[in-house]
Amino acid sequence: MSARGLLFRHESVLALLLVLTLAVLAQQSDKFFTMANMLNQGRLMAEVGIIALAMTFVIVTAGIDLSVGSILGLVAIVMGVLWQKAGLPLPVAIGLGVVLGCIAGFANGFIITKFGVPPLITTLGTLALYRGLAEGISQARSVRGYPDWFFTLGQGELWGIPTQLWIFLLLAIITAVILGLTPFGRATYAIGSNSIAAEFSGIPVRNSYLIIYTLSGLFSAIAAVIFVSRVSTTRSDMGTGLELDVITAVVLGGSSIFGGKGTIIGTLLGLTLMQALKNGLSLAGVKGDGTIVMIGVVLIGALILSNLFQKKGDG
Amino acid sequence: MLKKFLLTAAALSMVAGSGWAQWTGGDDLPTNPLACDGSPGSVAAKPYDGGSPSNAPNRKGKSITVVDVPKLIGIGYFNATSKGITDAAKELGNVSASTDGPTEANIDDQITFIDNYITSGVDGILFAANDPVAIAPVLKKALSKGINVVGYDANSQPDARQWFVNQAEFNGIAKALVDSMVAEVGANAGIAIVTSTFTTPNQARWIAEMSAYASKCHPNLKFLETVEAQEDNILSFNQATTLINKYGDDLDGIFGMTSVATPASAEAVTQAGECGKIAIVGLATPNAMKPYVATNCVKSVVLWNPVDLGYAAMHVLRAVADGNLKPGAKSVKAGKLGELQIINGSEILLGAPYVFDKGNINGFDF
Numbered sequence: 001m002s003a004r005g006l007l008f009r010h011e012s013v014l015a016l017l018l019v020l021t022l023a024v025l026a027q028q029s030d031k032f033f034t035m036a037n038m039l040n041q042g043r044l045m046a047e048v049g050i051i052a053l054a055m056t057f058v059i060v061t062a063g064i065d066l067s068v069g070s071i072l073g074l075v076a077i078v079m080g081v082l083w084q085k086a087g088l089p090l091p092v093a094i095g096l097g098v099v100l101g102c103i104a105g106f107a108n109g110f111i112i113t114k115f116g117v118p119p120l121i122t123t124l125g126t127l128a129l130y131r132g133l134a135e136g137i138s139q140a141r142s143v144r145g146y147p148d149w150f151f152t153l154g155q156g157e158l159w160g161i162p163t164q165l166w167i168f169l170l171l172a173i174i175t176a177v178i179l180g181l182t183p184f185g186r187a188t189y190a191i192g193s194n195s196i197a198a199e200f201s202g203i204p205v206r207n208s209y210l211i212i213y214t215l216s217g218l219f220s221a222i223a224a225v226i227f228v229s230r231v232s233t234t235r236s237d238m239g240t241g242l243e244l245d246v247i248t249a250v251v252l253g254g255s256s257i258f259g260g261k262g263t264i265i266g267t268l269l270g271l272t273l274m275q276a277l278k279n280g281l282s283l284a285g286v287k288g289d290g291t292i293v294m295i296g297v298v299l300i301g302a303l304i305l306s307n308l309f310q311k312k313g314d315g
Numbered sequence: 316m317l318k319k320f321l322l323t324a325a326a327l328s329m330v331a332g333s334g335w336a337q338w339t340g341g342d343d344l345p346t347n348p349l350a351c352d353g354s355p356g357s358v359a360a361k362p363y364d365g366g367s368p369s370n371a372p373n374r375k376g377k378s379i380t381v382v383d384v385p386k387l388i389g390i391g392y393f394n395a396t397s398k399g400i401t402d403a404a405k406e407l408g409n410v411s412a413s414t415d416g417p418t419e420a421n422i423d424d425q426i427t428f429i430d431n432y433i434t435s436g437v438d439g440i441l442f443a444a445n446d447p448v449a450i451a452p453v454l455k456k457a458l459s460k461g462i463n464v465v466g467y468d469a470n471s472q473p474d475a476r477q478w479f480v481n482q483a484e485f486n487g488i489a490k491a492l493v494d495s496m497v498a499e500v501g502a503n504a505g506i507a508i509v510t511s512t513f514t515t516p517n518q519a520r521w522i523a524e525m526s527a528y529a530s531k532c533h534p535n536l537k538f539l540e541t542v543e544a545q546e547d548n549i550l551s552f553n554q555a556t557t558l559i560n561k562y563g564d565d566l567d568g569i570f571g572m573t574s575v576a577t578p579a580s581a582e583a584v585t586q587a588g589e590c591g592k593i594a595i596v597g598l599a600t601p602n603a604m605k606p607y608v609a610t611n612c613v614k615s616v617v618l619w620n621p622v623d624l625g626y627a628a629m630h631v632l633r634a635v636a637d638g639n640l641k642p643g644a645k646s647v648k649a650g651k652l653g654e655l656q657i658i659n660g661s662e663i664l665l666g667a668p669y670v671f672d673k674g675n676i677n678g679f680d681f
Contacts, residue, residue: 029435037434044427139339142514144448155452231426233448235514237545240421282431287415288388288424 010254010306014269017302021273025280032280043154043162043230045275047072047223048242049268050168052249053175054219056267057212059250060179061192062259063119065213067108068220068246070130072239075101075224077134080143080234090150098221104130105217109210127243134236143234154229164226171219176264188212192259249274252299254306273298340510340541340572341523348524349490351532363642365661366454366474371461374636376409379438381632383414383625384428386443386469386515387421387546391600392574392621393443395681396468399625400441406650407633412441420511420546422446426453433457439632441625442476443468447516451475463636467628468621469517470662477635478661480628482619483668485517489524491668492596493533495615496568499594502533504567507558508541509551509576509597518572525570539566544576551579559587571597577616581607601671601679608676616671622681627652627665 026033051068058065079097082088088096104126111122156163179185190198191205199205220239228234253270255262274295281291383400385393397414404412415432417424422445429440430453440457444450447470454475457464467480482488496506510518522541529536539562544551555569555576569584571577577597581604584593590612599616607613630649634640640647646654647663656664671679 031434031436040430040434044430139513142446142448230452231422231449232452233446235422235446235449235512237421237512238423278427279431279434282428283435288417288428 010309011263011266011269013306013309014252014254014266014273014302017298017305018269018273018276021276021280021298025276025284028280028284032283037279037283039160039162039165041275041279042165042168045271046162046164046168047227047230048245048249049271050171050219050223050226051216051242051246052253052267052271053171053264054212054216055246055250056175056253056255056262056264057179057188058119058216059247059255059257060188060259060262061209061212062195062257063112063209063212064123064247064257065105065108065119065216066123066243067104067126067130068216069239069242070127070134071101071104071217071220072224072227072242073236074104074130074134074137075221076228076234076238077138077143077236079225079228081137084143084145090147094225097224098218101217101221101224102214103217105214105220106210108217109213112213113206113209131236131240138234138236142236144232146228146232150229151232152229154226154231164230167222167226171222172264172268179264184208184211189260192261194260245274248295248299252302273302338508338522338526338529338538338541340508340513340519340543341526342516342519344520344523346524346527347486348528348531349486353490361658361660363660364473365477365479365642366458366464367477367642368458368461368463371463373638374438374463375638378409378411379633379636381410381412381439381441381629382432382437383412383441383628384416384425384432384443385414386416386425386445387419388414388416389418390546390575391603391681395600395621396443396625396628398681399622399627400629401625402622403626403629403633403650407629410629410633412629420445420515422449426450429453429457433460433462437462439463439465439636441628441632442466442471444471444516445469446514447471463632465628465632465635467624469515471516473661476661478631478640478663480624480631480655480665481658481662482621482624482665484658484664485520486524486528488521488598488617488668489528491617491670492521492570492598493525493529493536495617495670496570496594496596497533497536499596499614500567503535503537505537505539505562505565506568506570507539507562507566508570508572509544509554509558509580510541510572511546511576512543513541521572537565544573544579546573546575548575548579551576552583555580555583556587559583559589559593566593568594568596571595571599573597574599574603574618577613578603578607581613585610585612600681601676602681604671605676608671608673611673614672616676617668618671619665619668620681623652624665626650627655627663631663 075097078100079093083090083093111117112119153163187203249271250267253266277295400412404410425445451472454464464476465478466476470479542554544554569580571580577599581595595613598618604616627649646656649655658664
């Protein structure tokens with residue numbers, strides 16, 4: 001593509017905005033741009049990031065998954081309860097929890113494809129359903145006392161970089177390759193642009209939806225395991241409101257809600273920008289509510305800016 | 316795939332069948348109910364069990380920055396503790412204190428706030444925890460960076476903070492609440508509880524102690540249900556209304572375990588027209604309860620002075636930063652509150668719970 005096209009892509013605008021934001025925030029507080037702080041922020045954003053990778057696929061197909069936070073809570077609770085009350089060994093409990101996440105995501109995809117219920121409504125329903133299941137199974141008690149080796153996942157480091165950040169980067173590379181370079185990725189864009197045309201082109205639309213929503217459940221489950229390891233306890237209200245952070249990161253990254261547009265790199269940039277703002281503003285002395293306002297302003301601003309630069313009628 | 320599904324389902328059903336504590340909402344720690352006739356309980360001396368900061372710089376006499384991270388901001392109770400902290404900071408003269416926290420009682424957000432303040436290099440952290448275990452890793456991180464950590468209102472695991480200012484003995488609060496309820500509804504009543512969440516440390520402790528005290532001194536009290544309302548006004552109101560509709564005449568009294576739940580339950584009872592038939596006893600700030608006490612819907616409100624609680628916490632933090640309060644101390648001087656007793660190893664006791672009623676509630680403004 002032409003140099004001008006490359007320059008005015010949403011991702012380029014976002015990257016520029018990110019660099020600008022980092023520069024301003026680094027100026028506001030000398031503790032912001034240190035290696036320790038950057039690595040710490042990487043650790044904190046791993047959970048939202050992993051789910052955002054899967055959410056990119058979902059939003060590119062013009063769908064949405066509001067139940068990711070509830071799946072996180074449900075998997076966290078089931079994992080804890082299976083380990084503590086049913087006495088299963090912890091790795092087995094973790095494995096079963098991840099499987100449950102896949103099932104939960106598959107259920108979403110099943111309702112969407114088999115019954116034709118719009119994704120927004122389906123996942124709104126499962127958001128409540130899975131959260132309710134988590135509350136019921138846990139009896140609202142928390143699970144604590146995990147063995148020490150489990151905490152290296154969420155609180156430990158490998159060659160100086162937080163463990164979950166390695167996992168996040170690995171998954172980011174895998175999903176970027178799938179979305180950008182494989183036929184399945186091409187199919188995802190096609191479905192998002194025009195699902196009927198994709199159907200008639202021979203693309204397995206229904207199966208693709210099932211795979212993508214199961215992926216969303218799987219990644220939520222992985223994030224759940226990391227989350228529990230980081231805070232060393234399991235509560236049924238974990239992940240409440242997480243879906244909004246995830247969707248903000250993906251949309252900020254350039255994925256269109258109407259489908260057909262979006263990249264993993266964009267999601268990563270959006271995620272980094274959000275985390276940098278949350279952390280940098282807090283270090284600069286802005287109170288909690290001010291930070292939320294700023295993120296809203298940046299989101300709207302970035303979308304307006306990228307719209308201005310898009311050629312009319314492309315994509 | 317099918318086998319794994321069946322295994323998961325079987326495990327879940329096994330788990331769902333197990334029973335929990337007698338009154339739901341309590342924690343599993345050992346209880347120590349007071350004597351029924353009001354004679355003071357024995358306080359066993361425990362060795363210091365708090366954590367300690369590593370390589371804390373010498374802060375004696377120097378100016379320090381302190382951040383207070385309560386469970387959530389924007390409710391009357393924590394506005395009052397924040398005021399106490401600011402008053403103490405002004406009195407001490409060499410402390411700059413600010414209050415910041417999540418707008419919902421969410422432990423994930425609270426952890427993020429504390430983490431950011433650790434990075435920004437504060438000298439001291441005051442906290443009221445949403446979850447005692449989940450908050451421990453980030454507090455230990457603060458200690459490892461040489462930051463002084465003192466808790467108030469809701470404790471964390473003891474080794475994650477240096478000291479904890481306890482507003483009143485847990486069994487003292489339990490006795491005051493249960494006795495007030497029995498005085499209004501009699502010993503054979505059906506009661507329900509509206510709490511924050513089942514894992515919030517102080518509420519869970521109080522409910523466990525209330526259960527122990529009731530089974531010891533008022534065994535005929537019928538416990539009906541505990542519902543969660545997460546320090547949210549609307550949710551508390553809805554939960555209380557649901558209880559009233561669900562149990563009808565079986566419900567004689569509602570315990571409100573948070574300063575948000577009690578006025579909301581009183582409002583629910585008022586709107587349902589059950590004032591006088593359903594008693595409300597709970598923890599709340601006087602200002603929130605004045606309208607209900609005035610209409611005689613609520614007879615007594617149990618609390619302590621949260622302004623004093625914040626005030627004491629700030630003084631304790633200053634004493635710790637200056638090196639004047641060391642492990643093994645038996646008491647600490649907290650400004651105008653005088654000497655506060657140290658119990659249970661690393662807990663500082665503010666005093667006895669205070670009962671507000673029609674006679675004295677108008678004398679308070681928080």
